[in-house]
Amino acid sequence: MNDFLSNAREFAPRFLEGTVITVELTIISLILSLIIGLAVALGKITPNKFINKVCGIYISIVRGTPLLVQMMYVYFVFPDLGLSLSAFQAAIVALSINESAYLAETFRAGIKSIPKGQMEAAKAIGMNYSLSMRRIILPQAIKNVIPAIGNSAIVLIKNSSLAAVITVTELMHEGNLLASSTYQNIQIFTMIGIIYWALHYPLAILVDYLEKRGNKNNVTTSQY
Amino acid sequence: MLQLANIKKSFNEKKVIKGIDLSVRKGEVVVIVGPSGSGKSTLLRMMNALEYPTEGDIRLEGESILYKDINGKHTSRNDKELSKFRAEIGMVFQGFHLFAHKTVLENIIEGPIHVRKIKKEQAIQEAEYLLKKVGLSDKRNQYPHSLSGGQQQRIAIARALAMKPKMLLFDEPTSALDPELVGEVLIVMKELALEGMTMAVVTHEMGFAREVGDRVIFIDQGVIVQDAPPEKFFHTTNGNERIRKFLSTLSRNAV
Numbered sequence: 001m002n003d004f005l006s007n008a009r010e011f012a013p014r015f016l017e018g019t020v021i022t023v024e025l026t027i028i029s030l031i032l033s034l035i036i037g038l039a040v041a042l043g044k045i046t047p048n049k050f051i052n053k054v055c056g057i058y059i060s061i062v063r064g065t066p067l068l069v070q071m072m073y074v075y076f077v078f079p080d081l082g083l084s085l086s087a088f089q090a091a092i093v094a095l096s097i098n099e100s101a102y103l104a105e106t107f108r109a110g111i112k113s114i115p116k117g118q119m120e121a122a123k124a125i126g127m128n129y130s131l132s133m134r135r136i137i138l139p140q141a142i143k144n145v146i147p148a149i150g151n152s153a154i155v156l157i158k159n160s161s162l163a164a165v166i167t168v169t170e171l172m173h174e175g176n177l178l179a180s181s182t183y184q185n186i187q188i189f190t191m192i193g194i195i196y197w198a199l200h201y202p203l204a205i206l207v208d209y210l211e212k213r214g215n216k217n218n219v220t221t222s223q224y
Numbered sequence: 225m226l227q228l229a230n231i232k233k234s235f236n237e238k239k240v241i242k243g244i245d246l247s248v249r250k251g252e253v254v255v256i257v258g259p260s261g262s263g264k265s266t267l268l269r270m271m272n273a274l275e276y277p278t279e280g281d282i283r284l285e286g287e288s289i290l291y292k293d294i295n296g297k298h299t300s301r302n303d304k305e306l307s308k309f310r311a312e313i314g315m316v317f318q319g320f321h322l323f324a325h326k327t328v329l330e331n332i333i334e335g336p337i338h339v340r341k342i343k344k345e346q347a348i349q350e351a352e353y354l355l356k357k358v359g360l361s362d363k364r365n366q367y368p369h370s371l372s373g374g375q376q377q378r379i380a381i382a383r384a385l386a387m388k389p390k391m392l393l394f395d396e397p398t399s400a401l402d403p404e405l406v407g408e409v410l411i412v413m414k415e416l417a418l419e420g421m422t423m424a425v426v427t428h429e430m431g432f433a434r435e436v437g438d439r440v441i442f443i444d445q446g447v448i449v450q451d452a453p454p455e456k457f458f459h460t461t462n463g464n465e466r467i468r469k470f471l472s473t474l475s476r477n478a479v
Contacts, residue, residue, distance in 0.1 A: 117321035120274055121380075125335035125387055126311025128303050135338060140325045 007187055011178055018174030019195055021088075025160040025170055026199075029095035030153055036096060037103025042133070044108055055104070062101035068162055070094045075166040091163035091170075099156050106152065110145035111137055147214060150207035154200050161196070171195060225250045225391055225422050226271060226313075231280035233266055240266050241277070242446035248391065253423045255437035255454075257430070259470060263446045264426045268395050271424060272313040273306050284309055284390070311339050314384030318396040320376040322368035328355070328379050329364045335387045347386070354382040358412050374405030378412055391422040398429055430474055434458050442467050 043055035062070070074097075075090040085093065114137050122132035164173035175192040179185050226248045233241040240263045248254050258264045269275040271282065273289055282289050289309040292301055301309075323331050332351040336342050355361045358378040368376055377397055384392055394413065398406040410432050417423060417436045427433065433440050433454055440457040442450045442464075450457065450464055462468055 115321075117317060117319050118323065121315075121317065121321035121323065121383075123274060123307070123310055124272060124313075124315035124317075125383065126307050126339040127335070128307040131307075131338060135334065136323055143325065 004187060007182075007184060008191065011184075011188065011191065014174045014178055015171065015191060015195060018169060018171035019199070021168065021170040022157070022160050022172075023199070025088075025091055025095060025163060025168070026153070026157045028092050029099060029160070030156055032092070032096035033099035033103050033156075034149070036100035038107050040100060040104035041107035041111065044104065045111060047129075059101045059104055062097055063105075067094065067098045067159055068165065070098055071162055071166055087163070087166050087168045090166055091160070091168045095156065095160060095163070098159070099152060102152055102155075103149065106145050106148045107141065110141035110148075113144055114140050144214065147207050147211045150203055150210060154203050154207070157199050157203070158196060225252075225285060226424075227283040228267075228271070229281050229283070231267070231270060231277045231282065233263070233270065233275065234278050240446055241270075243280075244443075244446075244448055246441065246448065246451075248422060248424055250422055251420045252438045253417045253421075253425065253436055254439050254441060255433040256424065256426045256441045256443060257428070257433060257470075258443035258449075262443045264443045265395055267443065268393050268424060268426045271393055272310050272315055274310075274315070284312060307339075311335070311387055312390045314387055314389035314392040316377070316380050316384055316392065316394045316397050318400050320368070320373070320380045320400070322376055322379055322383070324368055327365050327367055328360065328371075331368070331379060332383050332386045335383065340387065351382070351386060354385055355379075357385075357415075358382050359408075372405060373401045374408045377401065377409045381409075381412055381416075385416075391424070392416070394423065394425040394427065396426050396428070398427065428474070430458070430471070442470070444470075 040055045040058060043051045044059070046052065071091065071094040074085065074094045075087060078085060078090070078093075118136055118140065119132055122136040127135065160170060161172035163170050164176060167173065169177075171192060175188050179188045182188070228244055228246045231241055231244045231246075232239070244267060246254075246267075256264045256268065266275055270277050273282070277290070281291060289306070290301060291298055292305070293299075322328075323334065326334065329348065329351055332354060333344065333347040336347040336350065337344055352361065352364070355364060358381060360375055360378055360382075363371060363375060363379070368379070371379070381392075381397075397413070398409050401409065406429070410429060413423070413425070413432070414436050425432070425437075435454075437454045440450075440452060440454050441448055442457070444466055450462075450467060452462075456462070457467070458471070462471075
């Protein structure tokens with residue numbers, strides 16, 4: 001036990017550095033993927049057939065290929081196409097793109113869940129499509145999908161560990177490096193597990209809370 | 225005020241409206257009745273282009289709301305231009321459709337502020353006047369879901385009025401209400417009619433049609449069967465057998 005604690009103290013600074021990078025990866029990717037995801041969702045439901053198609057293909061490609069492949073692709077293939085990114089930037093791009101496809105579907109489900117009458121009522125007071133979306137549909141849709149976004153964020157924290165394979169010194173990579181130099185596998189990977197769990201926990205509580213609140217004063221719209 | 229010229233509408237292969245000419249004059253209350261599935265709601269929804277007719281044209285004060293002619297080219301109006309016309313024609317729905325995430329007051333000022341671009345203070349002032357008019361000043365800061373159907377519908381009327389429309393469309397405004405709540409909505413509608421508001425109303429409330437309507441239009445199978453003043457329409461000697469049958473079914477159900 002004494003060994004464990006003294007080792008832990010020794011590893012702590014490295015773990016802390018890794019955790020900071022993991023949190024950065026998660027937050028930046030989440031923000032970017034929310035923006036891209038919303039844009040793709042809107043593209044998927046807009047009356048323009050061509051844009052629908054493009055967004056559909058985007059979602060299909062991103063959801064149909066592993067994140068690991070996407071990560072490798074951005075890091076190793078993009079430079080060949082003339083776009084060189086640091087490992088950290090590449091991880092951000094891959095995570096954002098990957099997450100955006102799932103969020104796009106979440107947003108789209110949220111928009112579809114708003115009764116048709118809301119859009120008609122908005123049109124009837126002279127709002128055009130984009131104004132109706134912005135003022136009437138999206139505020140309700142986003143409120144309804146916030147718990148789902150929270151769940152996506154939890155997945156994103158854990159997915160960010162894949163950035164280790166392209167040498168981003170986030171938590172997982174730090175752990176790997178430590179483990180290969182100290183052979184303290186049990187301790188190191190247990191600690192990594194605990195840190196990921198601790199990172200997800202506040203979010204999980206928040207999602208629970210939002211779901212309960214959402215159920216209570218959810219938008220009750222008439223059946224017509 | 226509003227003219228419909230040879231309007232036809234099909235959903236896929238199904239012909240719902242088979243050629244209707246109709247004009248609503250300023251200050252007139254036109255009540256549209258007919259059996260379910262006759263196309264009366266579809267007809268009303270075309271009057272503000274929520275449904276697009278397959279054929280024919282609709283004119284508001286002489287100007288086509290559906291098409292424009294630029295350099296001799298006849299083209300459909302885009303979303304923004306349609307919206308401009310819709311702002312002039314208010315609509316009240318069967319299912320109220322109040323904006324669920326907004327309070328009563330916010331529902332009413334939404335259009336004036338974001339479509340008409342008037343100042344918030346002025347919009348609120350006008351909204352308060354309208355709330356008083358529909359008798360719901362005390363509900364100002366409540367959310368729609370906490371109101372009864374009758375109250376929601378009166379707010380929906382206030383929301384439509386806040387746009388100062390040239391005309392109002394009512395799509396079965398009392399059909400979703402409990403019987404004891406129908407009256408409060410009809411009273412508001414009657415007041416509007418007396419003030420000279422131009423109205424087109426789809427309804428099953430024959431009492432309202434008889435008392436408030438200037439013209440009653442009977443639609444069946446996508447065509448106008450009769451267009452007559454209520455005293456003639458409801459008279460027992462109405463020469464049209466389909467209408468007599470329709471009216472007798474209604475009165476039987478009412479008992």
